[in-house]
Amino acid sequence: MKHLFSIGLLLFSAFSSFGQTSLLIRVEDSLTHAPVIAATVRTPSKPVIGNVTDANGLTRLTNVPATVKTLVVSAVGYETESFPITTTADTLVFRLHSQDESLDEVTVTATRTNSRIEDLPIKVEVLGQEDMDEESAVVPGNVSSILGDISIIHIQRTSAVNGNQAIRMQGLDPKYTQILRDGLPLYEGFSGNLGVLQIPPLDLKQVEVVKGSVSTLYGGGAIGGMINIVSKSPTSEKPTFTALLNRSGLKESNSNAYYSQRYGKTGLTLFAGYTNQQAVDVTGDGYTDSPEIKQVNFHPKFFYNPTDHTRMNIGYSFTDEHREGGYLPALEGTQPNAYRNITDLQRHTVDFDASHNTSETNAITLKGALSTFHRQNTDYQKLSDGRQSSLYLEGNNLKRFGKHQLIVGANLTVEAFRKNPDSTRLVDYTYQTIGGFVQDDWQVGSTVAVQAGLRLDHHNTFGNFLLPRLSVKLKPSEPWTVRLSVGTGYKTPNLFVNQTPGALNVSLIFPRLLPIDVANVKAEKSVGANMDIAYLKTFESGLSVQVDQAFYYTYVNSPVVSAFASTSSNLGAYTQLINAPYNLLSLGTDTYVRLEYDELELYLGYNHTLSRRDGPSSLGPSDNTYLPLAPQDKFSTTLAWEPEHFRFGIEAAYVGSQYLYNNQKVANYWFFAGAAEYHYNDHWRLVLNAENLFNIKQANYETVVSGPVTQPTFRPIWAPLEGRIVNLALKFTL
Template sequence: MKNVLIIGITLLLTHLAQAQSLHLRVEDSVTHAPLSGVTIRTSAEPPTGTTTDAQGQAQLASLPNGPNQLIVTLVGYQPYRFRLTLPLASPDSVVLIELAPTEAALEEVTVTATRSNSRLEDLPIKVEVLGLEEMDEESAVVPGNVASILGDISIIHIQRTSLTTGNQSIRMQGLDPKYTQILRDGLPLYEGFSGNLGVLQIPPLDLKQVEVIKGSASTLYGGGAIGGLINLVSRQPGAEPELTMVLNRSNLRETNLNAYYARQYNPKTGLTVFAGLTNQPAVDVNQDGFSDAPLIHQVTVHPRLFLTPSTRNRLNLGYTFITEKRSGGDVTALKQPEGLHTYVVSNTIQRHSADATFDHRFSEKHTFTGRGTLSFFDRTEVNNGFHFSGRQLSGYFEAADYSQRGAHALVAGANLTLEHFRKGASDSSRISDFTYNTVGLFLQDDWRAGNKVTLQGGLRLDHHTVFGNFFLPRLSVLIKPNEQWSVRTSVGTGYKTPNIFANLTAADSRTQSRLSYRYLLPLRANLKSERSVGLNLDVAYKSTLGEHLTVQLDQAFYYTFISNPIVALSTDTTANRRTLLQNANYDLRSVGTDTYLRLEYDEIEFYLGYNHTLARRQAANGTNLSENTYVPFSPQDKFSLTLAYHIPEKWRFGIESSWVGNQYVYDNRRVANYWFWAAAIERMLGHFSLILNAENIFNIQQLKYGPVVTGPINNPTVQPLWAPQEGRIVNLAIKYKWH
């Protein structure tokens, strides 16, 4: 008996010597807030388990050495499984676990563009978010770019700026595209020369969400965000590995093949990879001899690495490679030039971008963030025999400190923006090489003045090496009398420095079709920077009625004033045609309202939006303005409607519509109103889905209201583009999704 007891004690001591305690910390993958009440258990039988405390910390004792599989669960979050091998290299280290919110927790949407990672409903400025569910649906409906889903928002108008290249630009609050700033993961990658072509050629499959800030947002990102800001947020790896592939084909013979893979290998390492291919021939839809859909050959690769070496440090690394060729013009010349059939416009681009974001958390209420990007952009254009080429090296580097001090949430930082352009050696254009550097300091304070009032004040000071200093104050107020109602008001300033590429699309006359690099003169020394003041007011109501119906009603008002707008003026003399950028003799004033209603009842979603905008050119300093009263290509009225119905794991149906009315082009000429309708149906079969989509169902084309291309075949003139060109588009997609 004594020997048996000795053997038992020896085995127990041996087991204890081979076992190890494991220290863990669990937090929200988006807000990084600690999560309490999380269940952590082993998969072995019998299971061993524990729960996290108020600080999100837990300890599992007496785990055996060797491989161990843990299961982490919490209501409202996706279950997380992972393996680790004991003993750890550092026995006292804390294993960090991040749980991703499930779709049931979408009301906790976090906006990254505001730097404070605040919840959507707590922000003093108005932000609209298109989330992961919308991106997932759009990835098969219109897989090539995000233009379609952005155009569904009533305050955004997508304008096609080139017939030959198919390029599209974003207009917000009735203002020119240059007044909307576009970010990728909080970084300005599309400025100057690199932002002039194909900004919206970003597939939705590569995006987690799109954040739309309405109105001036210049404090954190600089003066360019005058009409609004759009932040395209990349996806991150979740708890389970994911592979999604989409193959799409349209009646325009466009083929898209996109693939996305994500995996969190362990608590310290994660990876996402997106790869996309687009191939489309030039197509003459309206049979006028000129292409309405350009030839496109595009390849995109975007890998991202997520490293968490410790509970306090996080490093995200990314690289983007895009190569693209676009050609349009005379369809006969595109196949084989002959006789007078020589008109071809071709663009070849290549983009390399590397980005990094580093977070160091001193405490739960204090985080330092350093981020930066370096981008190389190469573009060659052949425009009816004229050759233009240029290269841009651009960079953005920022250091920001976020801290919570009582009722205040402070963001303070500095950034450096670089833009270095060199044109090709054989280029005969008059455009000059240039280098612009901007140093900025910013400070933002979110002050919770009480349970119902939050004040947000912002200050920014920029120094541009060519155009001087800019001081940008901003003030926003959020009033929440209860959980259903909120009132937001904001006033802010902005600026836009002269840039020969950003301002080329802002034409001042009907000569827009002749605005090309061939005739563009260098910037004049006496050009003034544009200045702006914007005011926004938003009243919102959101509530759940009964058990199933969610209602969201939003009414917004906005006003924007811009002085010294820079426009492109082109001479009409063919023998000595020149395009000059100069400050106009008028100011820009945009005033409008934006209303939308969003309903959700079980699996039915309904959206109805109406935008009314008066964007006018008004005489400045006593000058007489006799024409061009309305800003061209800015519809005064736009209705947007979306209706969707979802049968889980079986069917999804959707209808979208928009009415564009009271739109003017050059010389204050009003054009016809038109409806745009689209519909889609998806059948889900396990891991596979079949999606049939139809855009522009009733085949609206600008040609029905007059010729689009006029003049001689070998040197045509393209009329202002204000309506769809491609006509009806039908596409069929096959989607494979594995978790």
């Protein structure tokens, strides 16, 4: 009987434990894969079985009935989520999404760690998907308008007749701002001197603006800041299709279309766009204030995720453009010998990005791009014809361990310019830069994070460059964040990136350029510091307040500038690049305020920058000449109201204390814009937009063009030329 009783107890115990199991669980952050401490893991119904994760994000649940198919995971700062139980795994890994994701979580790709914007030690401002959706109907042809709304960015028009624009950040010349497309530096040298901002926003997911010196990330050039233009990716197995038609009073027509869809493990995005803009003389002086532009864009991108650990994509981008400006009767054929500026260009780019997670904490990434750029330009009846082939390859390894994210990598950049037989004196060149970099993101504690980086570049013509950088993020209390960053940079001499002349009347047209004297012209080197104090809080009333106060400082040694050469041609003196006998100093403040309440949104931005030469000159023992075309004061504001089915917005900008050459001050001016949108069933949008409501033009203050129509002289461009622009756009999304 005793033996039978013992056997009965064993059978009862066995049947009681049948269908129960013990689970080892790890809870991670969905983006960083860092362990989530003190997360609660429990069964969804009574009787509740639960536990809390330790410092490694691990916990164990015992005696879980086999009937339980899911577990509920919650943690402070994260969305509460349910996860299926897969008993085949030794350790179940559950990844929580930040609670901010419900407020449109923003992930930054430019820093290579794909971190949330609030986690970064370096200051990044992101114009997200909502901004791109709005801008695609307001200004469908380019991204310059939405970038110009940021107070620290000033869009400078670099030509009176061909409509080209460039970006100034922190008061520095356009060449000190690096522009990336999907984390790839595609717009360097000859390929970046025209039409870079002619990128339709319908194809874009977001634009990331990194302020200050970040050359450690991608190499030379990012001295004033960096802008990363990020393409969309397919997000749903349901097809998404968007078509847009636009017509402006400046005789511009845009037709853009975008398609996106996932097919299981594969996906596709496809953008096609056409712009037709007629030449227009707004001021009546006979010259085109808005050039003729015919542009075609085609951008397919293919995605393939064979496993949960491997992803890859490959894209192709094609741009064909004809641009023509000058004396309008010459364009119309009635005065063929008068001045014309004609440009034909083609840009082909193939890019790829592949990554593989070798473990839960390690990822390898390979990416690169091959592009060709061909430009033919006729200016002052002189032809220049050149091609540039560019190559960028990068490999990096991202390792997460403890509180660190360590990324180590190397990249190769090749820029090969070849001149076709023409009248210019330019020579062929091939620049190669091999670089290695290391960056560590260290979450020291709950209130301190550090990002340290180091890059070593070797340029085949201009030598070696060592670039250290350090950024610190402090979180003294919940609504406050303080970021400090110090970094170095460099910029190699390049004939095609000096978009602002170094002195008055010095011409940068190709027929007047002389080759670089590489034996005597050296690369520029810089040091920069940024500080940002941010306050972000949402009150119980629903009012959201964001305030950022930034301070910045940049010093550039022996900048490369354009100057008159001793030789001359029938167009006048040639232009050569030299190292200036002075340095550049830029320092300033930037204030950013955003208020959101119910259906209202208000943005206020004020930027004050002092950019000047620093060093000896012929003007005296110290040269305090202000940098030309760099406004010292810029104020921007936007007010938007979005009731049901409608959206109304007004914008205003003030540009003040702007100087030309030799400290010649120009007039201050205001710029106003307004837009009204009607949307129905998330499918149809009708947008009426008006830019420059009060018709501000540089011609209101001075004569822009002088001299004979065969060889005119143009004043530096410091204000709008086209005046008021009204456009109407219809957007359909399926």
